[in-house]
Structure formats: C-alpha cells, structure tokens
Amino acid sequence: MSALDSATVWHRFRGELRKAVNESTWHIWLERMGFREVDGTTIVLEAPDDVRSWAQTRFGRVLTACAETVLGPGATVRIADPEETPPETPAVAVPRVQAPASQQLNPRLTFDQFVIGESNRLAHAAALAVAETPGLAYNPLFICGPPGLGKTHLLHSIANYVHEHGGGMTARYTTAEAFTDHFVAAIQGGDMEGFKAQYRGVDVLLVDDVQFLAQKAKTEQEFFHTFNVLHQAGAQLVLTSDRPPRDLDALEDRLRERFEAGLVCDVRPADRATRLVILRKRVAQDDVGEVDPAALDLIAERVDANIRALEGALIRVVAFGSLTGRPVTAELAAEVLAGLYPELSKKKAAPTIKEIQEGACEAFGVSMEALLSASRTQPAAFARQVAMYVARELTGATLPTIGRAFGNRNHTTVLHACRRTTERMASDREAYEAVHNLLRSLGGN
Numbered sequence: 001m002s003a004l005d006s007a008t009v010w011h012r013f014r015g016e017l018r019k020a021v022n023e024s025t026w027h028i029w030l031e032r033m034g035f036r037e038v039d040g041t042t043i044v045l046e047a048p049d050d051v052r053s054w055a056q057t058r059f060g061r062v063l064t065a066c067a068e069t070v071l072g073p074g075a076t077v078r079i080a081d082p083e084e085t086p087p088e089t090p091a092v093a094v095p096r097v098q099a100p101a102s103q104q105l106n107p108r109l110t111f112d113q114f115v116i117g118e119s120n121r122l123a124h125a126a127a128l129a130v131a132e133t134p135g136l137a138y139n140p141l142f143i144c145g146p147p148g149l150g151k152t153h154l155l156h157s158i159a160n161y162v163h164e165h166g167g168g169m170t171a172r173y174t175t176a177e178a179f180t181d182h183f184v185a186a187i188q189g190g191d192m193e194g195f196k197a198q199y200r201g202v203d204v205l206l207v208d209d210v211q212f213l214a215q216k217a218k219t220e221q222e223f224f225h226t227f228n229v230l231h232q233a234g235a236q237l238v239l240t241s242d243r244p245p246r247d248l249d250a251l252e253d254r255l256r257e258r259f260e261a262g263l264v265c266d267v268r269p270a271d272r273a274t275r276l277v278i279l280r281k282r283v284a285q286d287d288v289g290e291v292d293p294a295a296l297d298l299i300a301e302r303v304d305a306n307i308r309a310l311e312g313a314l315i316r317v318v319a320f321g322s323l324t325g326r327p328v329t330a331e332l333a334a335e336v337l338a339g340l341y342p343e344l345s346k347k348k349a350a351p352t353i354k355e356i357q358e359g360a361c362e363a364f365g366v367s368m369e370a371l372l373s374a375s376r377t378q379p380a381a382f383a384r385q386v387a388m389y390v391a392r393e394l395t396g397a398t399l400p401t402i403g404r405a406f407g408n409r410n411h412t413t414v415l416h417a418c419r420r421t422t423e424r425m426a427s428d429r430e431a432y433e434a435v436h437n438l439l440r441s442l443g444g445n
C-alpha cells in the first residue's frame with residue numbers, strides 16, 4: 001500500500017468515526033487514538049490503556065463499521081499498545097505517511113455550523129464561492145484576522161464541502177508549520193518527489209497561518225513554487241494569516257504580491273448578537289443540558305475577545321454547574337466569569353507562553369525544569385497539561401508552537417493535554433479551581 005493510500009484510509013476512517021459518535025465521546029475517548037498502519041484489511045490504531053480497553057468493549061462494532069465503510073466488507077480494526085512505538089519517537093514504527101493532526105479535517109467544521117455576522121460576512125461568502133467553484137471565483141483567497149475568529153473553521157468548511165460536493169476533486173488542508181516540517185522531513189528522507197506529489201497534485205490547497213513561513217528561506221522558496229504550479233494549473237489556493245499580506249514584512253516581496261493578487265478579506269471580532277447565536281448553537285449541538293437563556297446572554301455580553309474564548313467560557317460555566325449540582329443560570333455564569341474576563345480584556349496584551357509557564361509553576365509549586373521535562377509524576381504532569389490548555393486559550397499560539405515551548409513536545413501531546421484538562425475540569429472540582437485560578441492570575445497581572 002502506497003504512502004498516500006494509508007494517509008487517505010486514516011483520514012476517511014477518522015472522518016467516519018467522528019460522524020458516528022457524539023462530541024463528548026469523541027473528545028474524551030476516541031480522539032486520543034492514533035494511527036499506526038494499514039495491515040492488509042486491518043486498520044491498526046494505537047491508544048493508551050484506558051482508552052484501548054474502553055474503545056474495544058464499547059465501540060468495537062462502531063470501529064469495525066467505520067473500517068468497512070472505508071476498506072470494504074470484512075475490514076477490521078486492531079488497537080495496539082503505544083508503548084511498543086512511543087508516539088514521540090516516530091522513527092521506529094509510525095509510518096512516515098502519518099498525516100500531522102493539522103492535516104486531518106474536522107468533519108464538524110462546516111459552512112452549516114458557521115454563524116454569519118457583519119464581522120465575517122465577506123470572508124464566509126468568499127469561502128463558499130471558492131468551495132463551489134474552485135479556481136474560478138477568487139484565486140488566491142486570503143483570509144486574515146486575529147486568532148480565534150473562525151479562519152481555520154472556514155478552511156475546514158471549504159475542504160469538507162469539496163470532498164462532499166466536488167465530484168471527486170481533492171482538497172488538502174495544512175498549516176504553514178506542518179508544511180515546513182513535512183518539507184524538512186522530505187529533504188532529510190530524500191523524498192522530495194513524494195512531498196511534491198502530495199501538495200502539487202490537488203485541486204484545492206488550503207494553508208493556515210502563512211505568517212509562519214516568514215524567515216524560513218528554503219521553505220518559503222518551496223512554497224512559492226508550489227503556489228505557482230498550482231495556480232498555473234488552475235487549482236484553488238486559500239490562505240490565512242494573522243495579518244494582511246502587506247504587513248507580512250518578513251516574507252519575500254514576490255510571495256506577498258502573489259498573496260495580494262486575488263481577494264484579501266478579513267474576519268473581525270464578532271458582535272454581541274453573533275456571539276449569542278454561536279453560544280445557542282453550541283448548547284443545542286453539544287447536548288450540555290439545561291442552560292438558562294439569560295446565562296448565555298451574560299456570557300455573550302462579557303466575553304468579547306474571540307470565539308475560542310467564548311466557547312471556553314461556556315464550557316467552564318457548564319462544568320461549574322454540573323460540579324456543584326447547580327442550575328446554569330445568569331447568576332452562576334456571573335459567578336464563574338466574575339473578574340476573569342474583564343481583567344483579561346483590560347490587560348494590554350495577552351500573556352506570553354513564558355508568563356503562563358511561570359504562573360503555572362507558582363500555582364502548582366513546581367520548578368520550571370520539571371514543568372518543561374517529560375516527567376509524568378505529579379504535580380508536574382498536571383501543571384504542564386493545565387499550562388498548555390491555558391496557553392492554547394489565551395495566546396492564540398498554534399499547537400506546534402506550544403509544543404515546542406514545552407520542551408519540544410509534539411502537537412498531539414498538546415492536543416491531548418487540552419482535551420484532558422477540559423475533561424478533568426468537568427469532573428473534578430479541584431482541577432476546575434486550578435485552571436480557573438491560573439486564568440484569573442494571568443488576567444489580573
């Protein structure tokens with residue numbers, strides 16, 4: 001089986017599985033499974049002990065059904081012990097074809113789920129237009145704006161739309177960081193042809209956070225060629241960045257000019273009415289139980305920084321309600337949010353990852369050395385997970401960037417830490433308080 005085949009099988013299997021289970025089952029359990037290989041008609045996954053036994057007993061049938069949808073009747077799934085191939089030493093047995101998490105599409109990020117308001121109307125319309133007629137509407141489409149305002153959501157929506165309605169057209173989502181890592185690995189592994197085939201053979205290429213291409217001369221050059229080959233072939237390019245092309249000072253002029261040649265549109269912070277619709281939609285979809293509409297009004301009113309923070313606030317309010325057995329009312333929401341968000345928004349700039357790490361060391365009484373180490377002993381391991389979660393929420397840094405700042409750990413470790421922290425907050429009062437206090441202390445600085 002070729003490298004691309006394995007990646008496609010994994011991609012489709014994951015998409016099927018994600019559609020087959022509800023959001024919390026996915027995040028708490030199944031998302032933690034990694035891909036190892038396709039062995040004949042068996043998809044081999046790997047997962048830690050707790051997930052492995054749970055997934056096998058509770059979800060064996062669903063896993064098999066998803067495998068059969070992808071590979072045909074008789075396909076099976078085996079879940080292996082990751083200890084045989086530690087996830088952070090991929091050189092041994094994890095196949096080089098494994099798509100970085102950043103390239104895996106989230107089937108739930110679709111146009112249907114995207115709430116349109118004044119702040120994102122143009123970006124949404126342009127994204128939908130390129131999804132419907134790739135290469136013909138605006139090319140490239142460049143979407144820019146601060147973190148957490150839906151740029152990644154729009155890229156995934158385009159890719160999901162093309163996969164579903166594109167009549168066999170192919171779309172590839174990546175981040176500039178994953179592109180860079182992949183390029184470096186291809187050079188080291190002497191597989192530039194394989195690398196080029198993966199990026200230059202698609203109908204739609206979606207690249208998130210292109211500001212990270214700056215000052216990586218070789219990658220930038222390779223990206224420039226990829227861009228030109230695709231553009232000349234009539235393929236669609238969609239790019240996002242935290243700022244408009246003209247402000248990407250560190251990029252070469254020729255690339256900046258290419259970025260500006262199509263349509264540049266921005267996403268801005270959502271207004272209150274849009275924030276409220278987003279919250280209502282999340283409550284309905286995630287099946288979080290009874291939430292008083294006045295509580296949503298209050299969260300929409302208070303949390304205006306970005307949509308990621310808005311969703312984080314909703315999770316915390318609901319978690320607090322369930323931990324204390326209290327109904328989720330405006331009063332409870334006010335209690336949870338008290339002091340936190342106003343202080344955060346007053347603060348001149350978001351805290352840096354370093355400041356978050358220092359805050360976590362102080363809050364949990366661990367040394368910086370322990371926090372950045374690979375040690376799994378407590379309290380360092382929990383402090384590390386919480387600090388990663390807070391960094392994801394407050395800094396807008398990407399998963400690979402956060403991973404690097406925590407002793408060069410990979411992005412799946414960060415993702416796992418964020419999920420684990422959310423999970424613990426919902427079930428453990430002490431964990432909840434720890435996260436809340438750390439967020440508060442950083443906001444109050």
Ligand SMILES: Nc1ncnc2c1ncn2[C@@H]1O[C@H](COP(=O)(O)OP(=O)(O)OP(=O)(O)O)[C@@H](O)[C@H]1O
Pocket residue numbers: 109113114115116120146147148149150151152153154278307308311396397
């Ligand atoms: N208009 C919207 N409707 C519904 N959900 C939204 C909307 N905008 C953002 N979100 C949700 O907010 C969260 C953050 O959005 P997203 O990751 O797309 O932001 P981003 O602009 O790409 O940020 P970053 O630059 O940090 O990657 C996601 O869960 C996304 O689904």
